[in-house]
Amino acid sequence: MAESLPSVRFSTHPQFSGFMKPCRFEGDTENLEVIGTIPPEIRGTFYRVMPDPQLPPFVDNDPWFNGDGSVSAFRIESGRVHFKQRYVRTEKFQRERKAKKALAGKYRNKYTDAVEFKVRTTANTNIVYFNGKLLACKEDAPPYAMDPDTLETLGLYDFEGQLPSLTFTAHPKLDPVTRELVCFGYEARGDGTPDICYFCVDATGKFTETVWLVSPVVAMIHDFAVTENYVLFPIIPQTCDLERMKAGGEHWQWNPDIPFYIGVLPRRSAKASDVKWFRAPNAFPGHTCNAFEADGKIMLDLPISDKNVFFWWPDAQGNAPDPREITSNMFRFEIDPKSTDLELPPARCLLREDIEFPRIDDRFMSHEYTRAFCSLNDGSAPTNWPVVAQRMGGGFPPYNTIGQLDLSTGELTKYFPGDMHLVQETVFIPRSHGTAEGNGWLLFLVNNYDTMLSEVHLVDTEDMSSPKAKILLPVRLRAGLHGNWVDAAELETFEPNVGALRI
Incomplete structure (x- = not known):
């Protein structure tokens, strides 16, 4: 008798419902419909x-x-x-x-x-x-x-x-000048190990740097940052315990009682003893925006939340924040890599908006920069939340706007795609090889909750009032x-x- 297999049917949990219902699509479509130019x-x-x-x-x-x-x-x-x-x-x-x-x-x-x-x-x-x-x-x-x-x-x-x-x-980082791929792995010797392996790959694919480090806690290091002379490892206070895993528990558990660590290691010719683990108050670091050096200090820019953004992995007592109350604002940490005082001074807020997925003009990665792009949740924008909320399903916090921040002036320019739309992470395309920083286009996926299909919007960074083009897909793509x-x-x-x- 043939083996009885379970039916191919997904649960009705939010993460498998609405726009987040699995797509399970493979295929090709040429000449997508383009509105605009x-x-x-x-x-x-x-x-x-x-x-x-x-x-x-x-x-x-x-x-x-x-x-x-x-x-x-x-x-x-x-x-x-x-x-x-x-x-x-x-x-x-x-x-x-x-x-x-x-x-x-x-x-x-x-x-x-x-x-x-x-x-x-x-x-x-x-x-x-x-x-x-x-x-x-x-x-x-x-x-x-x-x-x-x-x-x-x-x-x-x-x-x-x-x-x-x-x-x-x-999140490997491609150096725009040397074309090196700067990388690392955490839990690098296996689940539950405190080991971090930092390595660098030159433009020909050859490894040029390998340094093994020991983290102060076994915790998540989702993203990192690179300057001309340093690499920085922000540690998210989601910690791993191997015995908990063996008992069938979760890999991650939020720990509100440990600091927010930032490891700083020289980028070249370093050894394990060169790393410094700076400390800040407990917080959830988001994706790094950029880092650079100025006057002997390291500037690290990234979104920070005072709550556990990954609320589905609560603390040991089962405490988790209401996801509607979670916000992340853009902050700058100023770090003296030569300091023997490992307690960091308070970070400076660069943008008091609920943002994530920051991106830059990648030609300026690891260098001083003035333009940052991000997904943000604009409470003043006329999103039709009563309808969108019923159709979106579960997933990452919803963002309804793309923002462009001028760090030299603090000016924030916004693109709003429509009252039945949410945005995903943007990428930046320079107008030409030698054009000024941030002069080009933003390209990003958009969820249309009216048609329940996906779109790609193209926006000129010099005029974000309306899109240059909307590219319509004949399918729905889940949140990426x-x-x-x-x-x-x-x-x-x-x-x-x-x-x-x-x-």
Whole structure:
């Protein structure tokens, strides 16, 4: 008798409902409908990735970002847009597709799985282009390499055997001058270990720096920042306990009783003893905006919340904030890397708005800058919340506006996409190679809760009052996490399919 398999039906939890209902779509659509005009000088591809479970999860009330990595590519050429969508063929994805049912258990807890995986990842957090390959990243494992043209999965990628860490950041930083890829992994020797491995890869793909560190706490380090001479590791007070995991508990638990640590390490020729762990009051650091050096000090800009943003992982007593009360404002920490006093002075607020997903003109990464772009929740904007709230489903806090902050003046310019729309993370496209900082376009996915379909909006940074173009998709894409713009000239430099390990 044939084995009886569970029906392919997702739960009615918010993270699987409304706009967040799994898409489970792979395919191609050429010549997407464009309302407006895309300037002909925009040539390249916008890549983004979303968690999208191919099958109902093994754990019923699974966090929304535990889904399989699904990569979108929007290729723009001569004012036209071609769309491609593919899943990352991870070990998890392929084994579950063969079994026709979910096999992986709780988020980052291998002790709750139905089977043992060699490499347990969904590759669903960021999609980065480096040396002719797309790297689908999630911070619990090495990345998966993909063909940037076809989105074929080439295999788990360990930089031709050079990767020393079991994990790899979801936010590697590409130096705009040296073209080095600056990276790290935390829990780098395995689940529950305090080890951090910092490493740097030169433009040819060769490892040039490797430093092993020990974190003051075993906790989440989702993003980090890079200056010309330092790397900085902001630690989120979501802590890991291996015994809790073995008992079937969560990988993460909020700890309100520890400081907000920021590790500072020299970027080159460093050793483990060179790291300094600066301390600030307990807080939840968001994605880093940028960092740079000025007058011997390090400036670190990032959103900060005084509450546990990942409220679905409460503290040991089960306490969690009301998600409607969680906000993050942009702050600047000023750090003296030579100081022996590790208590940081209070950070300065740069923007008193509820923001996340800050981005910059990437040509200014690690250098002094004046323009920051972000997703923000504008309480004064006329979003039709009574209807949108019923249709959005569960997920990341909703953002209804894209903002552009001039750090030299404090002026905030906003783009509002409409009363039935929410925005996702933006990317910046410079108008030309040598144009001034921030002079170009913003490109980002938009959720349309009227049509229940997705759109991509293109906005000129010099006039954010209305979009240059709206690109309409014939499908609905769930909330994604991160993406990047890759210029056509850069894509044409490399031959794909080189150096990946096939599985």
